[in-house]
Amino acid sequence: TPHFILAKKCLYKFSSLHAIGFHKECIKPISKHPYHPKHYLRFVYYPDWSGNDKLCFCSNFSASVYSCSLCDFTICQPCYRNPPLLAIDYPKKHNHTLFYFPRKGSLTCDVCALSDHRSLMYSCTQCDFLTHIDCIYLPHVIKISRHEHRLSFTSSPTPGKWWCRVCRGKVDIDYGRYSCLKGCTYGVHSKCAIRKDVWDGKELEGTPEDAYEEDVKSFNEISDGIIQHFSHQNHHMRLNVVTDRTFDENKCCQACTLPICDDIIYNCMQCDFVLHQECAHLPRKKQHATHPHPLSLHVDHQDGWFKCEACDRRNNGFGYLCCESECDFMLDVCCASINEALDNPHHPHPLYLTFNPETLQYCWICQKLGAMRLNCGECTFVLCFGCATLPTKLRYKHDPHFLIFAYDKDASGKYVCDVCEKEADPKSGIYTCHECNATLHIQCLLGVREDMYMMPRGEFIFRELDVNVLPNNHLTRNICRCCHNRCTNKVVYKLSDTIKLCSLFCIYEWWHKKNYSTI
Incomplete structure (x- = not known):
């Protein structure tokens, strides 16, 4: 019988682990449990969870669970010892008392519009209302990274067609959702709004709204065409509108690190510091759709360079760093400039940031697998941030x-x-x-x-190594002392007059060999 098979499986797992023991009372079958009164629940031990679907409704994995062999119900020991309430009063979500609904089936939650058979369901005996236990306590007022205004939870039907601005899927107005408090036609699925990459986890009901200015200027205007930029405070910079200048591959914008072509730029009046006009106007603070916290523009980096979270490229130009002290999320200025909807010249449809960071997809151009990407709302086209920010x-x-x-x-x-x-x-x-x-x-x-966004710029320390970033513009290319190939990158990393390396990866390899083996 299924009960015998499950018990045999449990005893086999128990006998194979000599160092683990259980109280006799703890492994007794449970009958008439309030959350599963129809069948017996038997103790099962999973020491190594490898894709097994025996998860409790709390969504946390526990090695020791009580499981029903006749249906798909599992409860972990912590939830068994401290079960949720059979009746819940929470007027913020529903005016009537909600009671535990033990029957399993394809039941759609009126809050999140999803059917999750693993979650405990609660129903109202006075009206047609069903909800998951977790959805009962969803926040009422939140601020997400995708919209400038606060959003509030609503379950009232609203006429018209609504589309989720996170996943771009249709929003069913018969179920709960988040909508803009300022009256914008902006709606988000309940579950999409509380994703970790979208929401900062703060309930804002009753909290006064702070005046947040995203467009904080990065410079002071001294006179017409002359500014003092915060990244170059010792000198003034002059606007240069001449675009037919001679091309110099070693002259790069200090913010985006791209070469200066026919762009309108700001030149320092006393040195070689130069910025694109667009880069000089970058705001000091901004909110980006890829991160729930505000970002601030940084010039000097602790290691002399940083890695962009979106495109995974190393950069020693300007970057947007998370304002939260315990969060080191950082974007380069090119990736931070990506907004919805993106019109890419190589695709006929607009692209959106509909990605779920828990999933991976291949970019159609570079064929690299990535989490952060742009998706087409009409077809299967996928574009990574690295390819989306390549100069046209x-x-x-x-x-x-x-x-x-x-x-x-x-x-x-x-x-x-x-x-x-x-x-x-x-x-x-x-x-x-x-x-x-x-x-x-x-x-x-x-x-x-x-390393394409690393430019010849000063010196930094990497694991006690003094590294100089120099232009790789000699007629004869250097041979990397680590990989022993010609240095083909636009920069070369110099440790000494005789030690030159072609990439940051080779610097790490060199340091590792120097400390753990003989070169």
Whole structure:
């Protein structure tokens, strides 16, 4: 019988663990438990949980559980000893008393509009209302990263078609949801609104709303066209609207680290410090859809560089750091500029930040697996932040024209990179000159993906190593002392006159070999 099989399985697990023992009373079958009165519950021990679906309704894994062999019901020992109430009074969610509903089935929660057979259900005996136990205590007023106003929970039907602004799915107006307090036509599914990457976990009901100014200027205007930027306070900077300047591959914006092309820029009046006009106008604080907390613009970094959470690239330019002291979330300024809906020239539909960070998808361009991405609302197109922030046009020192970024999933024919003379595939993205028929790989123009936003800028300390970041612009490329390949990146990392490395990865490898083996 199923009971015998389950008991045999339990005894087998028990006998295989000599160091573990149980009280006799603890492993006795339970009958007439208030949360499962129809069947017996038997003790089961799972020492190594590996994808087993025997989870308690509290969603926490416990090695010791009581399980029904006839139906899909499991309760852990903590919940068995301290069970939730059979009746709950919570007027904020429902005016009447809610009672535990023991019957299992495909029951849709009136708060979250989902059917979760594992969660305990509570119902109202006076009206047609059902809810999961966790949904009873959902916050009433919240602030999420995707909207500038606060949202409040509502279960009242509202005419019209509503779409969740997080997952872009349809919102059923017959169930609970969050909507804007200011009257915007902004709605979010209950479960989407309380995701950890969307909501900061704070209940704001009764809390006065602080005046939050996102557009805090990064500079003081001294006179017409002359500013004092917070990142360069010792000197003034002058607006330069001349765009037909001679291209210098070593002249980069100090904020986004991209080369200066035909852009309007701010030049320092006393040194080589330069910023794109757009980068000079970056706000000091902002809220971004990828993180629930506000971000502040940082110039100096503890290690001399940082890794962007969205594109996973290393950067020594400006970055937006989380304002919470215990959170080290950081975005580079390019990824922080991504907003919904994004119109990408290589896709006909707008892209949205509908990703769930608990899932992974492949980017259609670079084919890399990632959590943070942009999804098309009409098809299966996926774009990672790294590819979404690639410049649409760039200059190359050996070409008088602009190189345009090209991507074509249906491309046919062969292209050859003018730098490495290897095949270049438009399906993975390339830079081309339409007038000279020149073709370059992304990495041959910008450097390897991980280090393409590292620019020649000063010195930093990496694990007690003094590292200088220098331009890799000599006629003869250096040979990396770690991987023993030619340094093809746009920068080279110098430890001494004789030790030069091609990437931050090689710096780590060098340090590891130096401390744990003989070089």
